[in-house]
Structures are given as C-alpha cells and as structure tokens.
Amino acid sequence: MAKRLTQQDIARMAGVSQATVSLVLNNRQDGGVRIAPETRARVLEVIRRTGYVANPIARRLHDRRNQILGVFTYEAVFPSTRADFYQPFLEGIEEQAEAVGCDLLLFTGAKAVGGQRRIFSDDSRVRLADGCLLIGRTVDRDDLAQMLAEGIPFVSIGRRDDAGAAVPCVGADYRAAVRDLVDRAVAHGHRRIAYVGPGTGAESSADRLRGFRDAVAAHGVEGTHLPATTLGHVRGAGVTAVLAEEVSDGAALVLAAREHGLSVPGDLSVLMLGAATRPAPGDVDLTGFRIPRREMGRRAVQALTEVLEHGTTPRELLPCAFVEGSTLGAPVDH
C-alpha cells in the first residue's frame, strides 16, 4: 500500500515548512499571517501536481470535532416490524445530519441486558460520538440521569420529564394538539367526551391526557377518562365523542360502531391522537392529528448542534397537524 502524502512531503517538495503548507492550504490571511504570492503559487502547484488532500483524521483530532452523531435506540431499528416507527425519525435525522456535514453512528452493538438495551453497559461506546440522539417511546430514567450527570451531550426525541435536571428534547406538542381536538369537538356540539387510553406511563401519554383535562375544564364539559373501553362502555356513559390514544383502538371503535348499526360520526365521533404515517388505503379515515416525526428528527439534530456548540439545554415542542378525516361531526339528538 502506497504511503500517503503528508504536508511534510509537500513542504519538502516546495522547499518550505509544513506550517507554510498548512497556511496556504487553508488560505489563511488573518492574524498577521502573510505568505508571498510566489511562495503560495509554488506550494499550490505542488499540491495540484500531487493531488494532495489533508488527512481528515488528523484534521479532526486537532479541531476536537469528530463530526459524528450517535443514534441510540432501545431496540434494533432495521427489522421491518419496527421500521414504521423509526423510519420517519431517521429520515429527518439523516437529512439534517447531511446538511450539517455529520456522519451517523448507529449503536447497534449496544448489548441487551434483561431483554432491553441499556445506554450504559460495561462496554458502552456512547462516547464515541460527539453527542447523541435518543429515540424511543420511553427512555429509561436512570439512563437519562446518568447522561446528564456525566455531561454527555444529547437530545431526546420526545419530551422527557426531568431526570434530576431538565432533559434536552424535541417533542411533539400533544397537549396542545389534544386541546385543539377537544375544542373542535365542543364546537361541533359535543358535551360528553371520553379519553380512551392509559394516559400515563410515557410522557407522550401523560401529555395527551393533560391536554384533554385542560380543555374539558376550560369548556366546562364532561370529560371521562377510560383506561380501556368497549363500545358498550362508551354508549352506556352517554358519550358522543371519543379520543383514542391508540390509533388502532380508535379504528376498532369505529368498526364496532358500524357493525352495531351506528353511524360515525352521526351517532359517535371518534378522534385519534397521533398517526404514525398516512393511513393505508382501506383503513378507517380517522379524524385527529399527525405526529411530525420527520420534522422532529430534523430539529433534534439542530438542537444537538446547539448543545454541542453552546452547551445549552434546548427544549422544544413541535405542533401536530390536524388531520381532517371523516369521523368528527355534530352529535345527533335522540
């Protein structure tokens, strides 16, 4: 293997010092640095002739910037079963990483302990990257606390509660999005609305339920929280509009209603709280909102850049777009 040319080699050929080559190469003019035009030309000529390019490794070592962003997930990202969830995030991340000239390091080798990956295992390689992005519906609190304690630059995709200190994150504004849906339902005349889903556990669930409670309180309408439910429950409670945390629950409810001869949205309005992707043809055309996953990925990379450059703790919630659908309407009086 032919030895690679170094600045030292170029310097020798041009009869100057290595420092001069570097200065010419970077076209430095400032700070009292001056190179005679003819010297500059001579060096450039040698560079041109040899096709020399600076070794990026050495350059980065000196600059102390690896230009590598790590991506950590609690499970493998490529298996197609999980692709729907991760794909949009990764798309945005890749796009923005390309824009800022960073490479992505996938911590695929993170060893699973007790069935789930942990950020900090014995041979954690998190520190290989300049900083990293955490993706997942939930993120381990202890891991977050340790990241903060050790001062590892990172940004969580998805809002996270404090873990000893504020967690830098880029999330979706579920609270506002759910409030907006309730506003719309009330505007359509609904006075008895139910929230179906755990509403707890992951921050994303809690935020949704919080938005629901905000809105029903503000409107003075009746709001019920049902951790899990059936069509019977809903009808029994006299509810005319349902907000389903899980899209699949919402779709199931619509199908069940129609099977029972009820009209949607005539007899029952159903709203879903965040679609992963655009609906497949044949799916129920639910009204609700869309999670800006791709944009979240993009913004997360930007946020991480800020963390790396200014040591700030960016926290941002992106708006969710309303999805028109066809399952929200005015309740029919009986």
Add this chain to the structure above:
Amino acid sequence: MAKRLTQQDIARMAGVSQATVSLVLNNRQDGGVRIAPETRARVLEVIRRTGYVANPIARRLHDRRNQILGVFTYEAVFPSTRADFYQPFLEGIEEQAEAVGCDLLLFTGAKAVGGQRRIFSDDSRVRLADGCLLIGRTVDRDDLAQMLAEGIPFVSIGRRDDAGAAVPCVGADYRAAVRDLVDRAVAHGHRRIAYVGPGTGAESSADRLRGFRDAVAAHGVEGTHLPATTLGHVRGAGVTAVLAEEVSDGAALVLAAREHGLSVPGDLSVLMLGAATRPAPGDVDLTGFRIPRREMGRRAVQALTEVLEHGTTPRELLPCAFVEGSTLGAPVDH
C-alpha cells in the same frame, strides 16, 4: 461545552500515568510490559465508573483500527421511497457487524455534488472507519478506481467490473439465476423467450442479460432482447415466456395480459428477475427469484473483515432462491 474525557483524565483519577491507562485499556501483557494487578484493577474501576472510551479519531491517527465500519451510499438510505432497497442490506450488515463487535458509521455527511453524493470530496471521511461498504445499484467507476489506488479497504455490495483492478465484492449470482429460469421455461416447453429490460448499464443488469444469452444459446431456443416493451410487442413476436428485469414491468405485463382476456401462464408465462422483498398481498404472484439481500449484507461484512485482516480481494456471488409463484406454466398450443 462538556469536555470529553481523555486518558490523561483517567490517569489523574487513578493516580497513574497516561501510558499506564493505555496499557491497561489494551490489556497489554507482552513485550516486557507489566502492570500490577491492583493498579490494573484501580484503573479499570475508574474506566468503568466514567464510561470512558478511547477517542476513535486519535486511535485511528496513531494506528489504524477503531472498530468502526463505514457504510457509503450514493443517496439517503432512510427515505421511505428507498427503504425497501436498503433495509435488507442494512439488516444483514447490522447483524454481522454486531457479531464482530463493530459499530456502523453511515456516511451521511458526504457532501452532495450535483445532486449526488461523492465518496471523495474535500474532506472525505471514508478513512474514518477501518474499512467501508459500498451500496448502490451502480457505483462510480472513478470512485472505485480511487479507492483501489489509495488502498482503502472496502467491499462493494453487488458485483462490480474491474476498475483498474479487481473490485472486492459480494454480489448475487444473477447470471446463474437467470439461466435457471430459462432452463425451467424451456423444460415447460417454451421455445420463444423474451428478455425485457435494459440489460446494460449496471453490472446487475448486464449479468442478467448474459445469463439469458448463455441459456438460450445452450438450449438452442429463440431468445429476444427487448429494452422496453408492451403486451402487443410480445404477442406480435410470438413469444410465450417473458423475463422481466424490473419486477414492476413483469407485474404490469401480467395485468395487461389478463385485461386482454389472456391467461397467465396459459397464454403467456412471465418471470421476474429478482424481487426486493416478499410480495405485498394483492400483488401479482410472480414466478422468478429472490435476491438474498440480507445475506449479502452479512457476507459483505465478513468479506470486509477478511480484507482488513489479510489484505485479500474477496469476490463472491451468492445464489438467488427460486420463487415458485404462479406465472410460469406450459405454453398452450393455438
């Protein structure tokens, strides 16, 4: 900005020198190097506590190993439009990379020039990794030549023609796979067979056409090459079996035939030359072969390991599995 931990920091904490930390970290025992067990334990404890890992850049500057494999593609891998193509390769790569204890670095930072990424830009980062994998239907010849010339360890996924020298690669054996399909068609009684598709440009296309020509010559049957075609063309030429380079072309042909009241495979047999994934429900159930993408990814990582360890130039073609389907049958006499 949180400063990154260095061996110097670890050394201070453990009350030893930087050299000692390095020796402990690399578990060096040879060459008259000795570290007292208790000192070793003390250093290891600090490393464990802090989660320190050696800076891969510095490591690579000094010797040339950092346990990172680069993955280069000429376009973004995550956009959903391209996901079907890259996903299986990446799955295999991820799997094998994990097995050999390497992390994956996606060269997303490669600057796009004229809408397409280039391997060698001003600050080419291919050297950041120990070696790298190239994925793409086609790979730029000049890039390949430069990789070879600079002695950068790499393996191409997909067979590549020489570029000044043999290109290390792991491909699919399209030539044999197409021969096999023609064999089967002939065995069913077909005597006039057409190959639809460019059959040129990418090596993968050329290999398929080559296999087609091999087989029709060997059997002494009539083989026609149609760069692009319609059902009319095919019928007009008296062809009874069509091999479609593009799966979508094959599917379109089947649908067109059925719309014209023709039976497939009764009146026309249609074979596809390499499915990306398993067919979606509702798709045409084409007979043909499957490209072992995942396995190619796995083997490519193994091949790259060989390149790195022995400096060899592995070239391998993996067999494509026959896909039964329902579009190949005996031609009906009219």
Add this chain to the structure above:
DNA sequence: TCAGCGTGCTAATTCGAATTATTACAAGGG
C-alpha cells in the same frame, strides 16, 4: 548607524492515544 517596523516564513506546540526506551526501586547472590 542603529532603532524601528513591516514582511515572510518557520519552530514549536497542540490534539488523544499507542508504543518504546528508560528509570526507580526492591530483593537476592556472591
């Protein structure tokens, strides 16, 4: 004639880890 001042360039240091040569010290042998 020599202080003063640009000009043009280079020596020396830095980044972080790996490696070689070397030192410091203790114990054992003659």
Add this chain to the structure above:
DNA sequence: CCCTTGTAATAATTCGAATTAGCACGCTGA
C-alpha cells in the same frame, strides 16, 4: 557491600495537520 535480576511504572516520541509566537530579514528615517 556491590552487582545483578526482576518488577512496575513513566517520560518521551509518534501519527498529521492547525495554530501561535517569534525569528530573520530588508528597508526607512533621524
């Protein structure tokens, strides 16, 4: 008591490029 042998650790150097401080010129002006 000194010399050898063995052990444990460190100082110093290396990789390639970027950067800063400063040296050696020649020229000017008093």
